[in-house]
Amino acid sequence: MLESCSKLDVMPGVILWPEALACAEQEALVREIFARVEEAPFYRPVMPKSGKPFSVEETNFGPLGWVSDISGYRYDKCHPVTNAAWPPIPDVLLALWSAATGYPAPPECCLVNRYGLGARMGLHQDRDEAELGAPVLSLSLGDDSLFRIGGTTRKGPTQSLKLRSGDLLMFGGPARLAFHGIDRVMAETSSLIPGGGRLNLTLRRVTPSAGNEKTPDQGADRASHAPLRAGTGRG
Ligand code: SIN
Numbered sequence: 581m582l583e584s585c586s587k588l589d590v591m592p593g594v595i596l597w598p599e600a601l602a603c604a605e606q607e608a609l610v611r612e613i614f615a616r617v618e619e620a621p622f623y624r625p626v627m628p629k630s631g632k633p634f635s636v637e638e639t640n641f642g643p644l645g646w647v648s649d650i651s652g653y654r655y656d657k658c659h660p661v662t663n664a665a666w667p668p669i670p671d672v673l674l675a676l677w678s679a680a681t682g683y684p685a686p687p688e689c690c691l692v693n694r695y696g697l698g699a700r701m702g703l704h705q706d707r708d709e710a711e712l713g714a715p716v717l718s719l720s721l722g723d724d725s726l727f728r729i730g731g732t733t734r735k736g737p738t739q740s741l742k743l744r745s746g747d748l749l750m751f752g753g754p755a756r757l758a759f760h761g762i763d764r765v766m767a768e769t770s771s772l773i774p775g776g777g778r779l780n781l782t783l784r785r786v787t788p789s790a791g792n793e794k795t796p797d798q799g800a801d802r803a804s805h806a807p808l809r810a811g812t813g814r815g
C-alpha cells in the first residue's frame with residue numbers, strides 16, 4: 581500500500597499522498613462506511629460550554645470515539661446517542677495507517693466528519709490524545725476542500741492546500757500539534773458520497789502503545805492536562 585503513490589512534503593512533519601486510494605477503492609470504502617453508519621448514525625456534536633452546534637456531523641469507528649458536548653472534548657467507548665460501542669475501523673484504513681505511519685500499534689479512533697452544504701472546520705489542534713508520538717492520519721472522500729495548516733500557535737503563517745477525494749494527509753513530529761482546519765468545501769465537485777458532500781476520516785492513536793511510551797517534549801505535558809479549549813472554533 582502507498583508504494584505506487586507520489587508523496588509530497590508539505591512542510592516539516594506534514595506529508596500528502598495524493599489519490600492514495602483509487603476510485604474503486606474509494607467506492608468500496610464508502611459502502612463500508614455507510615454500512616457502519618446504520619449502527620452508529622451521524623449526529624451533530626455541540627461545542628463545550630457554549631453548546632453551539634458544529635457545522636459538521638460526526639460518528640466514529642474503533643475502540644475509542646472522539647466526542648464533544650457541553651462538558652468538553654473527550655474519548656468515549658460509546659456512541660452518545662445509541663450508547664452502543666463504535667463499529668470497527670475498516671481494514672483498508674488500518675492498512676493505510678501501518679503503511680503511512682510505521683507506528684507499532686493500530687489507531688484507536690477513526691473520527692468521521694461529514695461536511696454538508698456550508699460546513700467547515702475552524703482552526704484547531706488535535707491534542708486530546710495522551711499519545712503524541714503517533715501522527716494524525718486523515719483521508720478525504722467526496723467533494724474537494726480547502727484545508728489550512730500552520731504552526732503550533734494560533735497566530736503565524738498558514739499554508740492552504742486543496743484536498744481531493746482519495747487524498748491522504750499525515751501530520752506528526754514537529755507538526756503533530758499544528759493548527760489546522762477546513763475553510764470550505766467545493767460543492768458538487770464529486771459524486772462519490774450518497775447525498776453529496778465530503779467525508780473526512782481521521783485516524784489517531786489515543787493511548788501510548790507498549791514500547792512507545794515516550795512522547796515528544798513539545799506539548800506533551802500540556803496535552804496530558806489539556807484544559808478545555810473555549811472558542812477554538814472547531815464547530
Ligand atoms: C479535522 O481536523 O478534524 C478534520 C479535517 C478535515 O476534515 O480534513
Ligand code: FE2
Binds near residue numbers: 705706
Ligand atoms: Fe483536527
